[in-house]
Structure formats: C-alpha cells, structure tokens
Amino acid sequence: MSILCGKDILRTDLISDEELGLILSVAARFERVLDGGGRLNNMEGLVLATLFFEPSTRTRLSFETAMQRLGGSVITVADPKTSSAAKGESLADSMRTVEGYADLIAIRHPRKGAAQEAADAVQVPVINAGDGTGQHPTQALLDVYTIQKERDSLEGLTVTLAGDLKNGRTVHSLVYLLARFGVRLRLISPPSLEMPAEITEELRQGGADVDAGDDLAAAMGESDVVYVTRIQRERFEDPAEYERLKGSYVVDMPMVRQAKPGITIMHPLPRVSEIAPEVDAYEGAAYFRQAANGVPIRMALLALLAGRE
Ligand code: NCD
DSSP: OOOOTTTOOOOGGSSSHHHHHHHHHHHHHHHHHHHHHOOOTTTTTTEEEEEEEOOSSSHHHHHHHHHHHHTEEEEEOOOGSSGGGGTTTOOHHHHHHHHHHSSSSEEEEEEHHHHHHHHHHHOEEEEEEEETTSSHHHHHHHHHHHHHHHHOTTOOOEEESSSSSTTTTHHHHHHEEETTOOOOEEEEEOOOGGOHHHHHHHHHHTTEEEEEEHHHHHHHTTTEEEEEOOOOOOGOOOHHHHHTTTSSSSOHHHHHSSSSTTTTTEOOOSSSSSSSSGGGGGGTHHHHHHHHHHHHHHHHHHHHHTOOO
C-alpha cells in the first residue's frame, strides 16, 4: 500500500517530494493504459462523492470521469442550492453525512480553509477541489504533469505566472510545486493583484528564484512557459475595480510572436478574455490538453488515496 493511502490532499506544500513523484508516475501509467485502449477497474466497488459549493466544469467532471474510468461510481452535489447547506446545515454535519455514503470526498467551497475543516470532520480521504482564494492542489498537480509532457522536463525552465495572482488559488498551489523543481518564477500582475507576500517570502526563503513585475511581454520574452489566469471577478468587493482590471492582460498572436520561440501557453480555464481565440491554433497553446490531463492525474490520486493503485 502506498504512502498516500488514507491521506487527504489539501495543499501542495503538504505533499512530499516522494508523494509528488508517485502521483506523476501513476498518472503516466494510467494514461498509457487508456491510450492503448485498455480498461481499468482499480476502484470497483468504491464510491466518490463530489461536493461542489462553487461553480465548476472541468474539476468536477474530470474527477467524475477519473472515478468512472477506474470502474468506481460517483455521487454528486453540483449545485449548493440543491443541498442541505441551503437549509443552514454546517459543513461538518454535511461531511459526516456524506462519509456514510462515500469512500472518498472531493470538495469545492467558497471559503478559504473550508477543505481543511471538512477533512477534520471525517475519516475518509478528502481532496480539496478549491477552497476560495486558498488552494487548488489537484489543478497544480495536473499543471506540473502538463509541463512535464509538453517540455519533457521542468529542470532549468523559466515560468511566468500572469493575471490575478492575489486571488487565484491555482497559482497559490502551483508555485510551491514549481519551486521544488528549481523553476525560475516570473510573477506578472497588476500591482493590486500581486501574489500574497507570505507566499513569495516563503518561496524566497526556500531558495527559489522569484521575480515580480507587471510587464507581461518582457516576461514572455524570457519564458519557456506562460501560465495565464483569469481576473477572479467573484472575489472582488467592488465591481468597478473588477471592470478596471479585467482587461489588464490579453495574450494574442502578436505577443506570442514576440515571445521566446516555442513558448508553451497554459491556462487553468475558464478563460474570459485573457487569451485571444486566435492563439488556440498555435501549437504551443496547451490549455485544452492541460484540461484533459486532469483525468489521469485525478485517477492517480483517487487510486493512491484508496490504496488501489
Ligand atoms: C480554476 C479555479 O476554479 O480555481 N478553475 C479550474 O478549476 N480549472 C480557475 C478559475 O476559476 O479561474
């Protein structure tokens, strides 16, 4: 049984190097089986509950696809208005109830820290599928898996993270993993949407090469990968502030042509206007391949947490 059996996945900074290597290698093995037309039944007889108290397309559907591709089954709350949370039930009570139905729980919640609170309430493995502006660890895992596939290796790369670095939970998770591979990080955002200082300080203290600024074109000129994010409208208290910042960065073909040749373009999706549709035809536009990589990564996680890899 693996080192991940029975564990929760709440934050990337709590995943060890050994666990990270295991997740990536099991994902690659599962992907090879599926690509070869094979079928897997590792999770037969087990049930995954996906509890989504915030909107989602990719994360919930890829968790559910992953469970089904492993022969397991899924129960879901896709709309909080249809669950007893709408009647005022506490998160802990909802979790204790669902634990009676499911062997693993993936939860998305608007409040930072809610995934930890959910995990504390139950014995079964809990996976954080996004807790407000906190973290989104499974996205970061599939992002690293994608960079590995697109670039062969992460060693020696320069990666630019651009957009809403203050509120974006995907980047809050991804930086910790990239720093471990010695990646040079370029953090590009409007001044009011910078990466939280406690995160950059922690990275620098750990020896990471981190540089922050607001010039995306210059950063793309020296980057192997650019990871573009959406300005997180739902986190703004002032709608006028969102309107002011929403068009801060738009990656279009003229920008791609001026970037480092062969640059890989990523985005956790959904995009609003940060990447022009014309970029989709560029061969380094990896965002839909990235979304597809969510399936093998989540298959690996589910199987490892259940001791069924
Ligand atoms: C992200 C999220 O929910 O944090 N979406 C996703 O899971 N791929 C990114 C976003 O909403 O901007």
